[in-house]
Amino acid sequence: MHDRKVRLTSGEIASLWTAYMNNSMSKYILKFMLKYIEDQDIKPIIQKTYNNASKSMEDLASIFENEQYAIPNGFTEKDVNMNASWLFSDTFCLTYVNHMAKVGMIAYSGFISMSNREDICDFFSIGLTETNNTYNESLKLALYKGISARHPFIETPKHTDYVDSKKYLSGLNPFSDKRPVNAVEISHLYMNILTNAVGAKLCLAFAQTSTNKDVQDYMLRGKEISQKHMKIFVDTLMKDNVDVPQVPNVTISNSTTPTFSDKLIMFHMNLIISSGTGNYSTAASASQRSDLMVNYERLSFEVMRLAKSGADIMIKYSWLEQPPGIKDREKLAKNKEKN
Known part of the structure; x- marks a missing residue:
């Protein structure tokens, strides 16, 4: 059962704020990309990612309103010029989404670990699942199109082994072999x-x-x-x-x-x-x-x-939006004394 009477913790407040800012930024990057993408295989993935970011912002705004939590300014239509010339190739857009999905999976995992309330954990769990799906879909398409390089290949190990010398950890001495x-x-x-x-x-x-x-x-x-x-x-x-x-x-x-x-x-x-x-x-x-x-x-x-x-x-240039914080108690006390 979702108990909305439980106050948000500092970890949940920080995670919700960060998620809103990140999705707000991503939404307008993706919106611009969508205008110029021609590859009909790549466009649906970018569209889906844009939809997820937009939906997350709506859900977060709803949480903020229910908690009487000031909605961050984030980013708006004013932060993107939709009349600008194309900037990113279709290949870049796919690679970008795949890369940002990696960043997102790490972020959402962290948000979940810092949250306790059931509804907040559920929200971030959904975000993690959607971001994981984006990563898998973009990777699969990149491999299919031959535009995603694999990690280097090495020989598959045939047996296990143990480190038998401290030399295994060395590497700073220029006169010895690494x-x-x-x-x-x-x-x-x-x-x-x-x-x-x-x-x-x-x-x-x-x-x-x-x-x-x-x-x-x-x-x-x-x-x-x-x-x-x-x-x-x-x-x-x-x-x-x-x-x-x-x-x-x-x-x-x-x-x-x-x-x-x-x-x-x-x-x-x-x-x-x-x-x-x-x-x-x-x-x-x-x-x-x-x-x-x-x-x-x-x-x-x-x-x-x-x-x-x-x-x-x-x-x-007054571009750095301040995360939520606590009041400076000493400053409040000193101001009270002056009054």
């Missing part, structure tokens, strides 16, 4: 190559369509960092003679027409960066070769500095 990367490390290296490829294309698309110099410079810096990180991961695999499959041809047009608001694209990049930082942390904890762990930590710091400069830009 062991070859293992399957777990390969999978994370390649996953981070793919995510950086999508991120670099998004940065370029946003840079060429923004009219704000601060945003343009920020996006170009983000593109350079993504390409730099891709090269580091590719070189690591190639040093061990691991073939790196070609990443999908996620092309964008040469349009310079303002398409999305600077507020939306800066929020989007913040979401991408947060996801990327999480990927690096997971990869670092899963990798057993010390040089890989150090690399992920070093690159994470570079990404966090980029995120900080992005937040500074958003604050400068």
Whole structure:
């Protein structure tokens, strides 16, 4: 039974707010994509994803109203120029939805783990199921069309083994041989190559369509960092003679027409960066070769500095919507004393 008399916890408030902001942003990215998609196999998946985002926003608004919870501003029709020229190829749209579904599955899993109330858990569980379906459908179509690269192939293990030396964990000493990367490390290296490829294309698309110099410079810096990180991961695999499959041809047009608001694209990049930082942390904890762990930590710091400069830009132009929080009790007390 759904007990709506139970107050929302801080975890549920945070999760609902984040879900609304993310779906709000996705809705208008997808709406623009739908206008120009010609591939009749890809369009239904984009349409379904758009419908899910729109429905989620409606359901969230209903929850907010029932809880007397201020509905976030998020994004509106004003944040997308539907008259702008086409920007993303059909292939990019499919790859984008597949990539964002990965981000969404992680997010919804986190929301569920931070929720207690039955109706809120049910809502996020439905979101997770829909996002998982989107991922599976987009992956299946990409494989069918030959536009989705698989992870590198390695020899299937014929027996089990145990680590017999601490040298297995080493990798920082330039004068000693490193062991070859293992399957777990390969999978994370390649996953981070793919995510950086999508991120670099998004940065370029946003840079060429923004009219704000601060945003343009920020996006170009983000593109350079993504390409730099891709090269580091590719070189690591190639040093061990691991073939790196070609990443999908996620092309964008040469349009310079303002398409999305600077507020939306800066929020989007913040979401991408947060996801990327999480990927690096997971990869670092899963990798057993010390040089890989150090690399992920070093690159994470570079990404966090980029995120900080992005937040500074958003604050400068009043684009950073503040998450729900608690009152500063000391400030309230001091103001009371003054009165």
